[in-house]
Amino acid sequence: MLTGPRRTLLLLALALPALLATTSAPSQAQTPAAPVPAVTAADRTLGRADAPVTVIEYASFTCHHCSDWHQFVFPLFKQRLIDTGQVRFVFRNLPTSPDSLSLPAAAMARCAAPEKFFDVVSVLMRGQSAVLNGGRQEDWYDPAIAVSGRTRAQLTACADLPATRAALERDINGAAAAGATTTPAFFVNGRRVTDRSLGGLEVAVRAAAAAR
Template sequence: MDRRTLIGGGIAAVALVAVGGGYFYFKQDSAQTEMDPAAGEDVAAIDTSSITEMVLGDADAPVTLIEYASFTCPHCKSFHDTVFHQLKTNYIDTGKVKFIYRDVFFDRYGLWASLIARCDGGMRFFGIADMLYDQQANWLQGAETEAGIADNLRRLGKVVGLEEAQVDACMADEEKAKTLVAWFQQNATADEVTGTPTLIIDGESHGNMSYEDLSQILDEKLG
């Protein structure tokens, strides 16, 4: 489990700061309890109802699994590569599990990636998420500068059919970025998330695990 940011037991505030080109990033400060640029605004009081929950599977499935993950987390990529596709085929697509994906933001790059994945209102979210994890080394480690990472994400957005102006608008949407950060903090605090990937299975928290271990837990809950 990736523990670059320890959240549970007093969540570290995340400040959103504008930089050149309309991109945004975080400053982590455990003593800070408010969030810029909305100075004086309590994160818990920010209205996050505009954020769409990303869900796969039958809404009435007998088991609900929430994955907290970051697009920049190598352990999340490993989960995506070795566990998620089997989980989708054997449990989500068969109506046994309702799957909910929730973003965790360790850094500015994860936020940028989420803005791209949600750029069309979430209609292509899981397809873009697949590309973000599959190509993580290319768009993240493969760039030498922050501008390079941003450009890589912009190109990825265009590959999936987003228009250039649409990508520009999504990457520069300060209100959406601020709301996503608040949404992440509210969810992570409520579920006591301390690292990624974290799996919440019918209200019970679990860390990263193999497909075999996960399927055993799911089978026990399914009876």
């Protein structure tokens, strides 16, 4: 049974601001550029730092559209665009209801070893359906802890840090500044792209690269 880390993460969830973000399917339009906060060393990224195109995703671990995207689109997105050096991918948290699940999961991912962050994201997204359908939270958290590169004690200590809360709040506030109110929300070189399909994102990436 997960006790210490789970208890600390749940306390962290209660301490964070209430979130109004809701999940809905996006339209297929493309909207003008929004003031997306610049990528910093604090962000969790994948791909070349000098890639010509930066794709930022705001996502929630309790958003089923996010889970579907990470399970079924992200592997090919990574293969075609990240691994080929075309894209630097940035994951930012925008927790959605229920906060008692999404916020602890966000904190757990944040507290993982940086090089293990996307492994934790993958595990949590794959396990989302089971926990949202009444599965035990321990069965969701434990596999993520196993790939996190951290011990339970280290995760507990990290979740207690003001820096962890500040990092999650920075993501949430950045989403609000960028006008991201649903998840997943994608920005390609600062421009909101609502077609989250692989084809739609490839078109947006090519356009962004050509516009440089």
